[in-house]
Amino acid sequence: MTITCIADLQRLARRRVPKMFYDYVDSGSWTESTYRANEADLATIGLRQRVMVDMDNRRLATRLLGEEASMPVAIAPTGLTGMQHADGEILAARAAERFGIPFTLSTMSICSIEDVAEHVSRPFWFQLYVMRDRDYIGRLIDRARAAGCSALVLTADLQILGQRHKDIRNGLSVPPKPTPRNLLDLATKWRWCLGMARTRRHTFGNIAGHVKDATNLRELSAWTASQFDPSLSWDDVKWIKERWGGKLVIKGIMEPEDAELAVEAGADAIVVSNHGGRQLDGASSSIQALPDVVAAVGQRTEVHMDGGIRSGQDVLKAVALGARGAHIGRAFLYGLGAMGEAGVDECLRIIHKELDTSLALCGLRDIADVDTGVLRPGSFPTPSRPVHSERLAEVEVAR
Numbered sequence: 001m002t003i004t005c006i007a008d009l010q011r012l013a014r015r016r017v018p019k020m021f022y023d024y025v026d027s028g029s030w031t032e033s034t035y036r037a038n039e040a041d042l043a044t045i046g047l048r049q050r051v052m053v054d055m056d057n058r059r060l061a062t063r064l065l066g067e068e069a070s071m072p073v074a075i076a077p078t079g080l081t082g083m084q085h086a087d088g089e090i091l092a093a094r095a096a097e098r099f100g101i102p103f104t105l106s107t108m109s110i111c112s113i114e115d116v117a118e119h120v121s122r123p124f125w126f127q128l129y130v131m132r133d134r135d136y137i138g139r140l141i142d143r144a145r146a147a148g149c150s151a152l153v154l155t156a157d158l159q160i161l162g163q164r165h166k167d168i169r170n171g172l173s174v175p176p177k178p179t180p181r182n183l184l185d186l187a188t189k190w191r192w193c194l195g196m197a198r199t200r201r202h203t204f205g206n207i208a209g210h211v212k213d214a215t216n217l218r219e220l221s222a223w224t225a226s227q228f229d230p231s232l233s234w235d236d237v238k239w240i241k242e243r244w245g246g247k248l249v250i251k252g253i254m255e256p257e258d259a260e261l262a263v264e265a266g267a268d269a270i271v272v273s274n275h276g277g278r279q280l281d282g283a284s285s286s287i288q289a290l291p292d293v294v295a296a297v298g299q300r301t302e303v304h305m306d307g308g309i310r311s312g313q314d315v316l317k318a319v320a321l322g323a324r325g326a327h328i329g330r331a332f333l334y335g336l337g338a339m340g341e342a343g344v345d346e347c348l349r350i351i352h353k354e355l356d357t358s359l360a361l362c363g364l365r366d367i368a369d370v371d372t373g374v375l376r377p378g379s380f381p382t383p384s385r386p387v388h389s390e391r392l393a394e395v396e397v398a399r
Helices: 008-016 021-026 033-043 088-099 112-120 136-146 163-171 180-187 192-199 217-227 234-244 256-264 286-297 310-322 331-340 339-361 388-399
Strands: 060-066 067-069 073-075 125-128 151-155 247-253 269-272 302-306 324-330
Touching: 008 331, 008 339, 021 163, 021 180, 021 331, 060 269, 067 217, 073 088, 073 339, 088 112, 088 331, 088 339, 136 234, 136 310, 151 234, 151 286, 151 324, 163 286, 180 310, 180 339, 234 247, 234 286, 247 256, 256 286, 269 286, 286 302, 286 310, 310 324, 331 339
Parallel strands: 073 324, 125 151, 151 247, 247 269, 269 302, 302 324
Antiparallel strands: 060 067
C-alpha cells in the first residue's frame, strides 16, 4: 500500500502486529476519554495561512536539552517496544540517530540499555520508573550512566497503574499465552512470528537476571507490576538527581503547581504528559494543559509535550503554544509495527515533511519564529492563571 501519513502506518501495523500488542499501543484507561481527547483537542486548533512571503531556505533544526535536533521532535519512551517488532528498541534508536533526533529507552523495554548502546553511536535518553527496590533502581541509574545516556527521564505519573480494559480482555502477557484465540491470531501474523523466531530478545532486558525467583517472563511481569512505588514523592527526586549526576527530565506533569515543584527539584526539562491517556481517564488533554505549564515555568526550564502527536502539524501547534519539543510514541510504534526500522524512518520523514510544509504555508521559514501568531484566533487554549502561582511567590520571598 502507498504510505502517505501516520494513519496509513497505523492501518498496516494493525494487520501485522498480534492483536494484544497492537491493542496495548492503541488504548487508554477506562473509557479512553483522555486518550481520544489528546488527538481531538489538537485537531480543533486551526492554523493561519499566509501567502506571498519568502518561503525559501526553511529551518526546522533546534536544540533539545542542549543537543542538536533536526526538528523539535523526540521519540518517547514506550514499554514493550520490542513486542511490536523484533528488536524494536534497537531499530527505533537507529532510525532516530539517522534522522538526528533524541531516542528515549523505557525501563520496560525488551532490548536492554546495553543492547541499544551497542547499536548506536549517538547518546540516547533513558526513562526511569521508580520501584520499591531502590537498590535495583540505583544500579539501573548507574547502568544508564555507564552506557553514555545523556539524560534521565523520570516518569512521575505511574506510581499505580491505570486500568486498561483492552489489556485485561486480551489477557496481555509476554510472550502471548498459547490459547486457541492467540494461536489463531499469530497464524495470520507470519512476519511478526518470523522476526521473533530470529531474535534472542524476548524478555524485559533491563530487569532480566534481577529477579531470582522469576523462572519465566510471566512471573517477571507480575513482579514488575507489584514493584511500582506508590510512595514516590518529590523528596525522592533529590536522591535520583544526585545518583544520576546529569540532566534530569520529569515526565508526567499536567498542572502548574507540579511544574513549579519539578523546577524546584532541579528538573532540566519537564514533559507535559498524561501518559497517552493511559493513567487518569478524565484528565485534560496534554495540549490543553500545555499553556498553563508554559506560563508557570517556561522561562526557567524546557517544556516538552507528548500525547496525541500524529503529524507535523501537531508538532507545529505544540511549538506554537510554547513546547520546546514534541515527543512521539504511538506514531513511531505504528511505523515500527508496520515495517520495522524502515517504518520508523517513514514515520519521521512524514512528520518532518508535514512540519516543513505547514511552517512555509503559515508564512515562516524558521521553527524558532513560531508562536501563537500561526494559530487561528479563538481556536487554541490560553493560560488560565498568572505566570507565577501564589505558592511560588511565597517560596521566592522566603529565598
